[in-house]
Amino acid sequence: MVHQRDPKRLTISVVVFTIIIVVGLITLSRPQYVFTLDAMATLETILAEQEEISPYETAKIVARKDQHFQLIDLRSPYDFLIGHIDEAINIPLNSLLEDENFATIKKISKSGKTMIFYGNDQSQANGPWLLLVQLGINNIKVLAGGYEYYILLNNSANVADDSAYYAEKAKYNYALVFQEISGDNNVFSTIEKQPQKVIPKRRKKKSVAAGGC
Amino acid sequence: MNKRYYLLAGIMIILGMVLALLPEKNYYKQIKPVELLAEINDPARYVTTDQVAQKIIDQDPSIVLVDVRSEKENQEFSLPGALNIPMAELLNTEYTDMLDPATQDIIFFSNSDIYAEQAWIVAARYGFTNIYIMKGGLNCWVETIMKPVPPPSTASNCEIDLYEFRRGACTYFGGGNTIVQADDSKAKPLVVKRRNKKSVAAGGC
Numbered sequence: 001m002v003h004q005r006d007p008k009r010l011t012i013s014v015v016v017f018t019i020i021i022v023v024g025l026i027t028l029s030r031p032q033y034v035f036t037l038d039a040m041a042t043l044e045t046i047l048a049e050q051e052e053i054s055p056y057e058t059a060k061i062v063a064r065k066d067q068h069f070q071l072i073d074l075r076s077p078y079d080f081l082i083g084h085i086d087e088a089i090n091i092p093l094n095s096l097l098e099d100e101n102f103a104t105i106k107k108i109s110k111s112g113k114t115m116i117f118y119g120n121d122q123s124q125a126n127g128p129w130l131l132l133v134q135l136g137i138n139n140i141k142v143l144a145g146g147y148e149y150y151i152l153l154n155n156s157a158n159v160a161d162d163s164a165y166y167a168e169k170a171k172y173n174y175a176l177v178f179q180e181i182s183g184d185n186n187v188f189s190t191i192e193k194q195p196q197k198v199i200p201k202r203r204k205k206k207s208v209a210a211g212g213c
Numbered sequence: 214m215n216k217r218y219y220l221l222a223g224i225m226i227i228l229g230m231v232l233a234l235l236p237e238k239n240y241y242k243q244i245k246p247v248e249l250l251a252e253i254n255d256p257a258r259y260v261t262t263d264q265v266a267q268k269i270i271d272q273d274p275s276i277v278l279v280d281v282r283s284e285k286e287n288q289e290f291s292l293p294g295a296l297n298i299p300m301a302e303l304l305n306t307e308y309t310d311m312l313d314p315a316t317q318d319i320i321f322f323s324n325s326d327i328y329a330e331q332a333w334i335v336a337a338r339y340g341f342t343n344i345y346i347m348k349g350g351l352n353c354w355v356e357t358i359m360k361p362v363p364p365p366s367t368a369s370n371c372e373i374d375l376y377e378f379r380r381g382a383c384t385y386f387g388g389g390n391t392i393v394q395a396d397d398s399k400a401k402p403l404v405v406k407r408r409n410k411k412s413v414a415a416g417g418c
Contacts, residue, residue: 038338040304043303
């Protein structure tokens with residue numbers, strides 16, 4: 001056999017191979033951001049529904065300048081300049097994961113403060129909240145109804161239209177609306193209701209050829 | 214025998230065991246955090262209720278509507294042809310197997326777009342592509358498609374066209390008392406004229 005003639009060959013190749021693997025592992029670039037929650041754990045976070053904070057509570061926090069909270073404005077710098085909730089800092093959504101901004105968020109998170117994310121509407125803050133939760137930052141709340149509703153609320157104490165706040169509540173009784181507009185004539189209900197056409201069954205004519213008396 | 218053979222065999226067995234113990238590989242490609250942020254930031258992930266209506270009317274086979282509300286809500290009302298996958302079951306393979314992100318555009322909807330968006334993020338995280346959110350959800354669906362508001366007479370052609378489309382869609386989805394007269398639809402009882410059977414007795418060859 002070949003390697004018995006040169007017994008050291010196998011050992012050398014094993015050593016070389018190990019070195020290659022070790023070097024490869026060391027030089028492997030580690031990604032800057034790594035998800036700490038998998039999709040299932042994220043789903044559980046969503047189902048817990050602990051993230052929302054009401055605009056009323058937020059208004060109180062702002063009024064008493066609560067140091068346990070930090071408002072974070074996710075809108076564009078332009079919108080932020082026009083108007084923002086007092087004490088908020090601006091981290092535009094698209095630069096959320098830039099080094100500087102992420103470092104700021106981490107710092108706030110480590111200091112034990114709760115962050116309140118808000119965008120124009122609630123869904124704008126929803127994504128960033130879920131993204132950061134998956135990156136292991138847990139103390140984030142989302143302002144229910146978003147900035148627009150918050151401003152509306154602050155300008156007039158009694159807001160009749162609270163649909164922005166209870167966004168996920170059904171505003172209409174869909175089934176009823178559906179019935180209202182459709183009556184009996186909707187395409188989907190008539191499909192079942194259509195009277196079956198009566199197809200007269202004809203007796204087979206006995207062919208003349210077939211017989212007779 | 215050479216000791217080295219045992220050594221080599223040992224290494225192979227250990228490597229084999231490592232392979233066997235590796236976690237099951239996800240079928241879908243995992244998304245990176247930065248990519249996910251870019252997707253979140255992309256308005257193209259929203260589709261409007263009008264677009265959804267158009268696709269349903271066209272009977273576009275490439276879309277699948279996913280209702281993430283509870284089963285009860287789904288049974289009361291849902292969009293035609295929508296699949297119901299309650300939020301809690303989103304990663305249940307029994308449900309996800311019904312979806313094929315490779316060939317279908319998956320559109321999530323709920324009462325508004327908040328739950329739908331959360332579902333979207335979980336799905337994106339799971340590795341789904343071609344996923345969308347119906348902007349405004351069913352609340353918006355009612356406001357735009359089922360009860361379209363006529364534009365003011367000064368509205369642009371574009372707005373009037375949109376309104377016309379919505380009225381048409383309303384007729385399609387609701388059946389439209391608006392256009393069809395109620396009486397016409399009451400089908401006359403179908404009278405089948407039968408030929409007089411020739412009685413057996415009557416005939417003969």
